[in-house]
Amino acid sequence: MAYMGRMNAPLYNKDILRLAASIPHHQRLANAQASVEKRSPTCGSRVTADVRMADGRIAEMGLDVKACALGQASAALMAAQAIGMSAAEMEQARDRLTAYLAGTSEDLDFWPGLAVLAPARGYPARHASIRLGFEAIAEAARMADA
Incomplete structure (x- = not known):
């Protein structure tokens, strides 16, 4: 099991x-x-995403998530809404999450439930793990749609 540091209540x-x-x-x-x-070099978290597309949208997906609780929670939020999304929509969600975590955007309303991850914004070492699910599914959807 990966080291997660002390269990910080807000995180x-x-x-x-x-x-x-x-x-x-x-x-x-x-x-x-x-x-x-996708793998985080910082913490070793890893997410593998499989997709099948139909009519330019995610029809089926499968995930293998080996990540900290934040990475798992982010992947769960992504997976709950990704079916029916296009590759472009998933890329936009990935980019918006990245911008939020980097502090260049204040918007988390683009994806249901992401506000629960807001306390992690102040912990850059956790950002890569939080992004993994969105990055993996966006790339897989783009590859399958090509």
């Missing part, structure tokens, strides 16, 4: 832990059109 609250324990689509797809693995 690892009950909502984060609940999300981390309930990731939708948490199994790999046997018939994926594209698969992408």
